Amino acid sequence: MHKKVMLLEELQQLDLKIDSCNSGKTELFERLTASEAELEEARLLVAAKEEALSGVQVAKSELDANMATENDNIRRSETRLKDIKTQKEYQAVSREITAAKKLKGELDEQISQKAAQLVQLKEEIAAAGESHATLAEKSAAQKREVDTEVARIDAEIAKIRKEREATEKEIPAALMNRYRMLREKRQGLAVVEARDGYCLGCNMNLPPQLYNNLLKVNELITCPHCQRVLFIRQ
Numbered sequence: 001m002h003k004k005v006m007l008l009e010e011l012q013q014l015d016l017k018i019d020s021c022n023s024g025k026t027e028l029f030e031r032l033t034a035s036e037a038e039l040e041e042a043r044l045l046v047a048a049k050e051e052a053l054s055g056v057q058v059a060k061s062e063l064d065a066n067m068a069t070e071n072d073n074i075r076r077s078e079t080r081l082k083d084i085k086t087q088k089e090y091q092a093v094s095r096e097i098t099a100a101k102k103l104k105g106e107l108d109e110q111i112s113q114k115a116a117q118l119v120q121l122k123e124e125i126a127a128a129g130e131s132h133a134t135l136a137e138k139s140a141a142q143k144r145e146v147d148t149e150v151a152r153i154d155a156e157i158a159k160i161r162k163e164r165e166a167t168e169k170e171i172p173a174a175l176m177n178r179y180r181m182l183r184e185k186r187q188g189l190a191v192v193e194a195r196d197g198y199c200l201g202c203n204m205n206l207p208p209q210l211y212n213n214l215l216k217v218n219e220l221i222t223c224p225h226c227q228r229v230l231f232i233r234q
């Protein structure tokens, strides 16, 4: 194999290893982000239920106040009944008392409903809080795992980079530029094997003369279809 192509292929091996390390890191971060989103969703659920609870509490306090007012009204009317002189006035106040008692009954029902809602919401908040706590624990454990794993991958990348630096020094700058451009354009593969007359980068048939040159000529040959640098494994 052409010496420079051999170096380029070596460099590409290292770059592919770095690529794979980086996608491993990305995957870890994505998983962490997903579990953090799940945790946030659980937190929002607890917050929403707590807000609903305080809404019901306010509504129930208002109903309780209305109830107290109605009780006062009834008491006052009942006191007035004792001093009433005329039948007509007596009937009017009695009607007031009946109406107030009816209203009291309705209020009573509404207050019971709110009380039941409060009980239910408190149960729901406890359950949501529990699942939030479980998720928080899970997420924290995952974060620790990811941190450890990322540190391990970073150390590996640093090691590969050192090796890569030494290899890159031996490759001419112009060839390096071409390599970088090809890697960018061709899904990370700038140097590919040619086998049985085919370019394994694009799977296209290579002209026979070009293939023969690859076997013997000591020069840099590229695929006419995908422009990748070709080599033959010996």
Ligand SMILES: [Zn+2]
Pocket (backbone or CB within 6 Å): 199, 200, 201, 202, 203, 204, 223, 224, 225, 226, 227, 228
């Ligand atoms: Zn090709």
